[in-house]
Amino acid sequence: MCVDIEIAGGLPPFDYYWEGGETTEDVCGYSSGEYQIIVTDDNDCYIATTVTITAPTADTIDLAASYNMCFHDTLTLDAGDYVLFDWSPNEEETQTIDIYDPGLYSVTVTDENSCTTSASTTVNESADINMLVSDTVHICSEESIAFTVPGFTDYMWSNVSIASTYTTSQEGYHWLWAYDGSCYYFDTVFIENYPKYDVSIGEDAFVCEGDSVLIDAAADAFASYLWQDNSTESYFWAFETGNVSVMATDTNGCVTSDELLVTLMAAEIIELGENATYCAADPILLDPQDQGADNTYLWSTGQTSATITVDETNQYWVNVTNPAGCVTSDTITLTIYEQPILELGEDISFCEGGSDTIWVIGDYITYEWNVDETSDYIYVDSSGFFSVTATDVNGCSATDYIIVYESDLEEPFLGYDTVLCNNEIYRLEPQEDYYRYQWQNGTMGPYISVSQPGAYALTVTDQVGCTASSSINIDYTTGPTILSIDSGGGQIIVGVTGGTTPYQFSYDGDTWQTEHYFTMLSSGLYTVYVMDANYCMVSLETFLDETIDVPAFFTPNGDGYNDYWVIQGLYQFPDAKVQIFDRYGKKLYEFTGGTEFVWDGNYVGRPLPSDTYWYSIKLEKNRKPFTGHVTIKR
Template sequence: MNAQYITIDDQKTPQQLIEDVLVNSTCAAVTNITGIGDTYTPGKKSFAYFNSGTSNFPFKEGIILSTSTSTEGIGPYFSNEGGGSENWVGDNDLNQILGISSVNATSFEFDFVPLTDFLSFNYIFASNEYQYFYPCEYSDGFAFLIKEAGTADPYKNLAVLPNTNTPVSSLNVRPKIEPGTAPNGDKYPGCSEVNIDYFNGLNNNTSPINYAGQTIVMTAQTDVVAGKKYHIKLVIADDKNRYYDSAVFLQAGSFASKIDFGPNKTTANDDPLCFGDSYLLDPKLSPAYSYKWFKDNVEVATTPTYTVTQTGNYKVEVTLTPSSCSLEGEIKIDIAPEILFTNTTLVQCDDNADGTTIFNLNKVNNIVKNNNAAILNEGYYESQANAENKINKIANPESYTNKTANQIIYARLENEFGCFKISQVTLQIANNSITNPNPISTCDGDEIQDGLYQFDLNAEVTPKITAGLPNGLTVFYYTTANDAVTETNALPNIFKNTSAFNQTIYARVINGPDCYGIIPVNLVVNTFDPPNFEDESAIICKNDQITLSVATGFSSYLWNNGETTNSILINVPGDYSVTVTDMNGCEKTKKFKIILSEPAAITEAVVKDFSGNDNSVLIQYNGVGNYEFSLDGEVFQNEPLFQNVLPGIYNAIARDKNGCGLSNSFVVYVLDYPRFFTPNGDGFNDLWFIQNSNILPDYTIQIFDRYGKFIKQMNQNSSGWNGLFNGQQLPSDDYWFTLLFADGRNVKGHFSLKR
């Protein structure tokens, strides 16, 4: 049942544990072995031998050093406070090296003479302080101390994180601690993980040891001097109080002199062997010893040293003849991929033919490294030696001025591991011949003829430059020759000249990264602004014709109806235009809007009469002209509505303002009744009647006095009322009438009789 946990035997002496368990080798000689630990628990020790049995504990066997009774380390794990004796003291060396106040210390000390220049052993730190918030604030201390024996030299601590001086502890190696509640009921905030890669995990009720958590397998190691005697001290203790104990487990047989070839030279360590290089493996031992070299477990040599040129796992076994002592060393070596490169030539143009010009070395960045994105271009250099030593790098490779003709520049190419190759870049000056094109002209197509207009450089200029040149050339444009050389401030393809009428720009013809040639290009903007070319409108009378024309003397004419003369005769209204061209091929368009006009046709007159001063006439008509109207043929007005019209007969007429003639004449009758009459026999205004009533439809008029008494009835055949009723003259007064038409229309009013 207990096979899943470690077993502990605490009956062995310190000498047995050091000689037979920790060292256990004919290659090592240890002397002056002592051990101190718990002497206050009867029959128990704080140091012991352990065996993993069938558990999954990483070490098969070894030594445990504890801050309490060692047998309490047997699994499974259950949370407990633990604690040794309050009379069990700490260790001053540990206090000094870690800066703690230790209690309950356990330590082993011995002298050791290494056979090589390297010493190491493996261990695991376990602690019950991996509970609650304790790793955030507390940690027991342990150290593996070494110094030259018999000296007052200070100790060096080997129980540190790799490549640091940070001691291994539950403070320095811990998981993330979540907020929670301590056993005493206090809340704690938790803390973040620290060096989590070295933490193996928390334990539970199936774990092989009885500690809350533990590190991964760690290695204590140091450089030493072969043959020199060293004093070793392995010590662990509680810090400040004796509760929540810790232990360190030392792997059996791991304490020994070893052959050290240094860290693995692998891609995982960012330190593989560069392609084409070799690496000497030298144990630095006597050539009289017996050597066996292995590559991937296959023996490959028996020489005192071995030169590596291939990827593999390498191992050496050295027997220190004539003894049977055997030492080992191993290392893994990867070979970085080969850096492929290309020597190339960069061609640049010389704008003044002095043999020197400005090169942009960055143009060949990808060419020299065969377009491999994984390779870094670590700069350009003026000599091979500078490139190899990575000194005096060209500061501004984008604008480098060559020193001599066909000068060679050296590019240093590195992979991610620092391996490098040197590529050569030859700087040449182009000597190609390009014929300067004739001036490239265009017309100012803006409304404002200021000599500024845009050019489509690719469409209008490039074909004229590349005609007759090799295929595949590309052209870019610049405002100055220097810009063309340095490839700065390139012009956009749609370029509007900045100097009116005439401007010289520079074309840079390139072939890939190389300059093929630089030539000036003259851009000309012609203006064309003939007078009297504003848009016009004109009137054409119905069934008439007119002439549209522009000035003579232009190179060509084109009307939108296809005519090609300077004038055309038209008889149809509409939109017309003519485009004229001058000797430079510049065009100007004039537009004509021809509007139809015609005499009006009066169709009706809407008359409002019997209204006194409110009498009106509204003339209704057809026609597309611009008209004015008259009731008498003499006085015309713009509106067809006439107001305050006196009774009478009128001949309405409309006249076209555009001169296209008069309308038909339309007779209009405006009727009204008299507002008074004076029947006094003087022959003037003696009768009351409606003038022109004979043109009205059938009607009857009934006249009443002011009291509504019926007085007189008349029709269109009556001559009028003379003011008599039954032969008697009626007095001066107001009288009322009702005019009733046969069509149902009814007009009522009143008038005055005056005597």
């Protein structure tokens, strides 16, 4: 221990005299006890005193003999409030240290008096708890697993669940924090699916009636099987309609399943028919008459179509397979004779009164005609349809027909004897069409043009070669002649001579009359026609440039429409005179013109009754008047 002396008063410097012979102010290395010291100043004044040294008591470090630390946790050790620290075994020199591992830890501390003391403690770590049993867990695909961890107060799973039981079907890492009231524990598990194996027993199947079908589920991945009937083989024989299902368990205990529908298929009903004999001009059709649209076929000829045609005597068979693979067979024996061919020849034609014989050529034993004859020929003398069926020694029949045509050629009609006008060209032509023509002058066409009098004959021939003839007499006569045409004042007067009376007259070629004059015509160019009793015709053009319009009626009833009798064009004739008479010849009205003529239907200022009245119109002094009638309608 050390002693530190402090002097109060006196005159320095001071001298020190210790009991042990030391002469310094402060001394060290003394143990507990009393020690004498004399101190003198510069005036040689002194003081003597006794110094008592008492040793200090060392402090105790506050460390427990042992500590418990949670697994994977941290513990802090605190040595207390000292000046110096020396920890072991980690050689740290701080008041506190963090402990990560269990073990014996010690510390030496020095206080402010330089006193030292030491202490040690044992740190124990709680054991790790494997809460999730295994680091990796395998489960079957599409299945789930449940982890139950009892004995803790609090839980936190990777899906934020806080229950003691955790269920999942997800692959990957999953974790758990659990607290038991003292420590938190952490654990992880990796969930991995076993390889997935799917059992397959194929598509829906068909089984033929009276047969069975094998349904096989065998695969290396599976250890056991369970069918719908509780059988445990890797295969199943099905022989009736129904659902077939299997559950297969693989070597990891995972279960998969599959199912299909088995349909019992009846065999096709086919019928080629009874054995038969045919007279075949064409191949014979063989048809099994099955009803399956998706069936397949195999014939004895090697063909695979639904039907075949054959033309030889033979035995034929067919196998019909339906979509289920069911096979049905049938056989038929055919005897096929060649079909005879019967030809009566070309159709027959002959002229009226002719005849012919129709023969059947070939080796036949019976004949049947449609005219009730049974020999190999018939005699025909009229038009008709004739057919025959002939049968040979094999019983094969053939039929043919022939048409017989008896010509009914009629005489050509050229018309009746005719009188023609001078210089007229007449066309002779029969009413019907013929195959060939022959006129008396050698002309071969269907018609001739006649310009001379005489007898004309025609011979015609049809396609059969039959002929017919007829003739006609043609005479010529002199026609009429137009001597004069007087036109003016809306009328045309014709003078005629010659020809054969009576005459017919026309100014347009369509409308004919027996009068030789035309009235009430408008101005224009006219062709006047004259035709005599022999239809000889002559024509001449004339121009009419004076026209008046005389209405046939008017209606003076005051309605403002057609109230006046107006003769249009009369102004062209300043000397014109118009007179109107009743049916008794009484003159009712007279007009002398130069202006338009207008009459209101009145007599001495009074309306005349509805009736027909006569008029006389004289256009010029030297011209004859023309007359007519006009009707008043009220």
